[in-house]
């Protein structure tokens with residue numbers, strides 16, 4: 269039977285014990301010469317199961333516990349000592365803002381405090397929102413130890429389940445010295461990409477995580493990472509310190525389409541949204557009727573960021589109608605950045621400036637005439 273604590277109590281335990289023993293629920297036998305990796309399990313398909321081994325669509329995510337995940341891949345112990353924390357065990361669409369913030373604090377305290385006993389962290393996560401967590405950790409981690417976020421597209425019970433190989437790849441990548449100073453990494457399907465640029469690109473298949481514009485930075489050969497270039501951080505990356513932040517403000521995303529009038533913006537603002545991201549069409553365009561609602565939100569002091577529902581490519585500055593251009597960030601990543609900036613008490617001008625820094629390179633061009 270799966271060794272699973274109910275998701276809610278696992279989260280509460282992590283909250284209560286953070287800073288002491290981190291509520292480690294699994295530790296491998298210690299091998300002196302090997303590095304130490306903290307594996308933080310959050311749930312998802314990598315921890316999913318089904319009674320039918322051909323089922324890759326209707327299984328239940330988040331049913332297998334951290335110990336089972338680790339014990340299923342004994343090869344992990346050839347490359348690293350591992351400790352495991354069951355942070356939660358849920359499908360990733362249900363990871364709340366509070367959980368995302370707690371996870372960032374947990375990773376920071378585990379890796380970046382003076383007393384840290386870990387060299388790297390691996391987060392196992394559902395793939396549906398994996399890029400949101402990976403981006404959030406990347407934007408808030410206060411030290412340069414590697415963090416690798418990993419998931420699976422097939423549940424643990426499926427023929428050809430990909431979770432075991434992905435977990436081994438993730439831990440091996442995490443403890444490889446050449447993985448440092450590359451930012452938070454996403455590892456699945458023998459590929460390595462940087463969290464800032466990487467995203468899910470296909471709803472069903474194992475070859476789903478890609479950086480369509482920027483490409484993979486490495487691959488895994490016989491489970492060993494091979495990098496294509498020397499370490500560097502993504503050009504547009506900025507890091508924020510959330511150690512004094514206790515909650516993230518609500519930010520909604522609205523999608524663009526032909527003739528969208530965006531009346532739901534009024535509902536979002538009156539419902540308490542502190543910021544809005546529009547997943548606009550093309551490079552973030554908003555319909556004429558929609559612009560009235562945008563203007564109304566902006567007049568009420570609610571920052572409106574325009575990203576693109578294409579998920580790939582840039583929404584360049586300067587933006588029209590007092591909106592803020594998301595640069596290279598897709599809508600869900602733009603939402604997380606907007607939450608970070610608002611949680612830090614940034615003014616709307618500072619928010620705008622922070623987003624514009626995402627595309628410094630573009631600002632050297634005069635794009636005004638296109639808008």
Ligand SMILES: NC(=O)C[C@H](N)C(=O)O
Nearest residue numbers: 312313359360394395396
């Ligand atoms: N492949 C997956 O992990 C999808 C799953 N529904 C999740 O995100 O939790």
